[in-house]
Amino acid sequence: MDRSGSHVAETAIKSLSAHLQDDSVRPLVEEALTIICKVIAANSVDVMCNCYASHVLRTLLCLCRGVPLDRCGYFLSKSTTGLAERLNSKNFPSKKDDTANFQPGFPNLLKLLVTEMLEHAKKCIKTLQVDQFSSLVFQTMLRVLAGDDEALLHVIPVLLGCKDNKKAEDNFIETTVVTELKNLLKESKFSHLMEVVLEVSPEALFNELFTKVFRNSLFDLSSHQHGNFVVQALISYASNQDLMELIWEELGPNMEGLFKMGRSGVVASLVAASERLHVNEHKCCQVLAEAVCPVDESPKWIVPRLLFLDSCFTWEDKSNWSWQSGAKMHVMGSLILQIVFRFRNEYIQPYITSITSMEATHVLEAVGDARGSHVIEAFLCSGASGKQKRRLVKKLQGHYGEIALHSSGAFTIDKCFTASNLSLREAIVSEMLAVRNELSKTKQGPYLIRKLDIDGFAASPDHWRSKQASKESTYKDFYTTFGSGDKKLTKNDAFLADTSNNKSNKKIVKEMRKEIDQSLGSAAPFLSIQNFKSNPKKRSNKVESGFDIAATATTRKTAKKRQRDGDLSKASLKKVKASDA
Incomplete structure (x- = not known):
C-alpha cells in the first residue's frame, strides 16, 4: 500500500508470470501466489480502496485468470468498451472475445480470492460502490470472470447490494435494492461499474436488470450526465429484438429532446442497435431525419446539420441555420451518419438526397475534416446507386490531388475511385499523376499509387x-x-x-x-x-x-x-x- 512499495509488489507479480511456461516451476509459482492471495484477501477492503494497492490487486486478478501481463495495461485501462468501438463494429463483439488469447491461469486461486473479497465487501458494499478505486477493482473482477456465467450470477448481485444472492434463476435482483440502484446509476463511480455489469451479465440477469431497474426510467437516466452513459451501455449490449422494441418505445420518439439535452451518444447507440438488431429501421431513420430537419423543410439540410450537431441545436432559429464553414465537425454527428449509411438503401433516401445536394465547396470541406471524410467514405460504401455516388465524386473534380495529399485523404480517394466509372476513374488518376512525387512521400501514398496503377497510366x-x-x-x-x-x-x-x-x-x-x-x-x-x-x-x-x-x-x-x-x-x-x- 506504499507508493513506492506497490511498484515493487507489482513487478514481483509480473516476474512470477514470466515463469509460467516452465511446467516444473509452476507448482512453486502457485505456492507463492497462494500465500499472496490469502494475505491480500484477508485485507481486501483496505487494499482495494487504496490508490496504490488497488492497482496491484487488479494485476493479481489478471494473473490468476491468465490474462497475459503484456496486455494487462490495456485490459486494466479498458473502460467500458469505447462508444466509437461499439458503434463502428459491424459484427458486435462477443463478451467472451477477450478470453480467446488468455493463458492457463490459476482458477482455484481466482475463486479463493474473489470469494474472500466478496465476503469482506458485503459488510461495507454501499461505501465500496461509490469509491473510485474499489470500483476499478470490481470492474477488473467482472472482466476476468467474463464468460463464467455461474460465477457472475453469484458476484454481480453482491456488487449491486443484494444481501441474499442465492435466489431462484428468474429472480437475481432483490426488489428492496431497486430504488437505491436507480439513484446509484447517477453516481459517477457506480455508473462506470454498472456499464461493466451490463457488458458481462448473462442474458437472464441482463433482462431482469432491464425489467426491474431500467424500464420506464430510460429517458430520465438519459438526461443525467452520468446516467446517460449507462443507458448507452444498456442499448449497446441489448441482444434481442423484443428488448430493443421496449427500449425504442421509451427513447425513439424522444430523439429531438435527447439532442437538445446534448445526449447525442444515446441517440447514436439507439441508431446503431436499431441497425444491428433490425428493429424499427425505417422508423429510426425517419425520426432521426425529422429531429434535425422538420418535414416542412428541404431534406438537403439533414446531413449538414448532423455534421454540425451542436450549432444546429444551439441556433436560435434552426430554419435559418447555415453551413458552419471553418468550424470542426461533430464527432457524434459523424458517427451517427456513418451508421445511417449502413442501413438499407430504401430507408436512407432523404440522407442520400441531402449528401448529394451539398455544394461542391461544402463536400470539399467535409473531406478535409477527419470526421467529415469518414461520412463521405461511409456514403461511398453504402447501398446508394452508382449514379448517386458519382454525383458526389464529381463535385471533388479538380481537387483529387489535393485530397490525396491530406493525412486521411488517401482513404477517401480510394473509395471515390471504387465508386467511379471508367471515365471518372481516368480523371482521378490524371490528377493523381500530377502530384505523384509528393504523393509517394506520404504514408498512404505508395498504397494509392499501386491501387490506382498510376505508374501504369503514365506509361500507357x-x-x-x-x-x-x-x-x-x-x-x-x-x-x-x-x-x-x-x-x-x-x-x-x-x-x-x-x-x-x-x-x-x-x-x-x-x-x-x-x-x-x-x-x-x-x-x-x-x-x-x-x-x-x-x-x-x-x-x-x-x-x-x-x-x-x-x-x-x-x-x-x-x-x-x-x-x-x-x-x-x-x-x-x-x-x-x-x-x-
Whole structure:
C-alpha cells in the first residue's frame, strides 16, 4: 500500500508470470501466489480502496485468470468498451472475445480470492460502490470472470447490494435494492461499474436488470450526465429484438429532446442497435431525419446539420441555420451518419438526397475534416446507386490531388475511385499523376499509387483503360451470377461490391473482387472487354491468360464457399463447374 512499495509488489507479480511456461516451476509459482492471495484477501477492503494497492490487486486478478501481463495495461485501462468501438463494429463483439488469447491461469486461486473479497465487501458494499478505486477493482473482477456465467450470477448481485444472492434463476435482483440502484446509476463511480455489469451479465440477469431497474426510467437516466452513459451501455449490449422494441418505445420518439439535452451518444447507440438488431429501421431513420430537419423543410439540410450537431441545436432559429464553414465537425454527428449509411438503401433516401445536394465547396470541406471524410467514405460504401455516388465524386473534380495529399485523404480517394466509372476513374488518376512525387512521400501514398496503377497510366493510358475495363466487366459478370438479386446493374453503373445490402454477399464479393484485382495486376498482357467476351472456341487451346485462370479459379472457389454457407444452389454450382469445363 506504499507508493513506492506497490511498484515493487507489482513487478514481483509480473516476474512470477514470466515463469509460467516452465511446467516444473509452476507448482512453486502457485505456492507463492497462494500465500499472496490469502494475505491480500484477508485485507481486501483496505487494499482495494487504496490508490496504490488497488492497482496491484487488479494485476493479481489478471494473473490468476491468465490474462497475459503484456496486455494487462490495456485490459486494466479498458473502460467500458469505447462508444466509437461499439458503434463502428459491424459484427458486435462477443463478451467472451477477450478470453480467446488468455493463458492457463490459476482458477482455484481466482475463486479463493474473489470469494474472500466478496465476503469482506458485503459488510461495507454501499461505501465500496461509490469509491473510485474499489470500483476499478470490481470492474477488473467482472472482466476476468467474463464468460463464467455461474460465477457472475453469484458476484454481480453482491456488487449491486443484494444481501441474499442465492435466489431462484428468474429472480437475481432483490426488489428492496431497486430504488437505491436507480439513484446509484447517477453516481459517477457506480455508473462506470454498472456499464461493466451490463457488458458481462448473462442474458437472464441482463433482462431482469432491464425489467426491474431500467424500464420506464430510460429517458430520465438519459438526461443525467452520468446516467446517460449507462443507458448507452444498456442499448449497446441489448441482444434481442423484443428488448430493443421496449427500449425504442421509451427513447425513439424522444430523439429531438435527447439532442437538445446534448445526449447525442444515446441517440447514436439507439441508431446503431436499431441497425444491428433490425428493429424499427425505417422508423429510426425517419425520426432521426425529422429531429434535425422538420418535414416542412428541404431534406438537403439533414446531413449538414448532423455534421454540425451542436450549432444546429444551439441556433436560435434552426430554419435559418447555415453551413458552419471553418468550424470542426461533430464527432457524434459523424458517427451517427456513418451508421445511417449502413442501413438499407430504401430507408436512407432523404440522407442520400441531402449528401448529394451539398455544394461542391461544402463536400470539399467535409473531406478535409477527419470526421467529415469518414461520412463521405461511409456514403461511398453504402447501398446508394452508382449514379448517386458519382454525383458526389464529381463535385471533388479538380481537387483529387489535393485530397490525396491530406493525412486521411488517401482513404477517401480510394473509395471515390471504387465508386467511379471508367471515365471518372481516368480523371482521378490524371490528377493523381500530377502530384505523384509528393504523393509517394506520404504514408498512404505508395498504397494509392499501386491501387490506382498510376505508374501504369503514365506509361500507357490505353493499356490502363483496358485493364480497368476488364476488371469492371469481370465484377459485373460475377455480381450478375452471385449478387443478391435485388439490384439490376446497367451499363452506366460501375460494379460495386458494396452496393449489395446482403452483408454475407458483400463480404464474399469483396474477397472475390480483391483476388481479381491482384490477378489483373500481375497478368500481362491484359484482355480487353471484347477479348474477354469473345467466342472461347476461337481462342488458342494451348494458352490461357493469367486473367482467365484467376477469374475461373476465384469464381469456383467463391461458389463452393457460398454453397457451404447455404447461399448458392446446387444448380448454380453445376453451372460454374460447366463453365470451367
